[in-house]
Amino acid sequence: MTESSETGIPEPNGAGPGGAESGRWESEESEPAEYQLEFADLPALLRAWRAEAGEKLGRDKALPQKEVARRMGVSERWYRALESGAQVALTLDTLTRLADALDLGPDERTALYWYRLSEVSDERPPRSGDSRFARLREFVDAQTTFPTYLIDHAWNVIAYNDLMARWFPWVRASQANLMRWVLENPESRVWIVDWKRQASLYLAQLRFALVRTPDDPTLTDLLTTVLRDPVCRELWDAGPRIIAFRQGGCFRLSLPHVSQTELAVTAQVLLPAYRPGVRLVALMPT
Incomplete structure (x- = not known):
């Protein structure tokens, strides 16, 4: 050298x-x-x-x-x-x-x-006996004003409140995953206004997650599945966009079962200090 x-x-x-x-x-x-x-x-x-x-x-x-x-x-x-x-x-x-x-x-x-x-890992799975994590779930359940949910580093839905389930019934499914719903489920392309732009932002978040943990099998499998869709493949190849967290992201939703008019919301993202890798998200009408 x-x-x-x-x-x-x-x-x-x-x-x-x-x-x-x-x-x-x-x-x-x-x-x-x-x-x-x-x-x-x-x-x-x-x-x-x-x-x-x-x-x-x-x-x-x-x-x-x-x-x-x-x-x-x-x-x-x-x-x-x-x-x-x-x-x-x-x-x-x-x-x-x-x-x-x-x-x-x-x-x-x-x-x-x-x-x-990169040698620092923050993707530790919750321990079943972790009382602090149980309290975090209770916090999500207690929210009654805005749809609120909890996801892990791979966008698996860990917890959600009643309002979130009313807006997005798919969260009740076993192994519900936000990234997969947005990018793979045809329903999302109807419910999310300007879906293509929003999908590119989710892919940018996925790219950031893969920079942090490129060998994570859950994330690599997620990417492989998502890129089978030609539109997602095109968006992925379009450029090097990277987004760490979607704090303050604004988007519009078309949810006829909730409102006869479009809903404009802002995503407020909180990172629990004692549970790295987990994100608590509240969808606040704007």
Whole structure:
């Protein structure tokens, strides 16, 4: 390993294909016009984010690797090695510089930082004797003003109140899953106004979940099933959008069994401190 004279950040020697030992780097001009993003693939994320950065700057092509390196204060060689998939130590300071250079939003930054914190697992299943979790269920049951529900990291419905069941009777089914209902059930495409846009937002959340836990069998199976639908496949391949949490997300619903007019709601998401991975969501009319 050598160090960049600009920052002292270690620069990998012999970074594999396209690295220093091969004597060449992949040409900027050879990069594909579209980036088929795969979850948990940092090089693909970086290429896609460079493309978005170029669009934000009003350019017709991706932000060049050389410019990203200059913005970070590292050598072009170091950045190219990173984007080629070399094993490079990524400190939080380095990731912050990278996020700034690519002009990433808060959700993309969260996903990027997870590469530094990926050894931390927060997807612990509830223990049957956990009294705090039982109290959380009781809290959901007690809500009478807004539809309220509890989901785990894979969008499995854990608990719901009576109003949620009235609005969305499917939650009563065994193994009810919010993501599967939204993306796979034809009913959702009628009940959710502007379904295609909302589906793309759910897929962006799924992408974030897979960045965090790419080997989670529940999530990988969920993605495999969802992408069998051609519309979902098209939305997934459309770009590198990532959403960490749907806090404050607004959408409209057409629920004839609840209201003769469309309902506009905002999703308020709460993260229980003692149950990482679980989300409590209330749908508040707007």
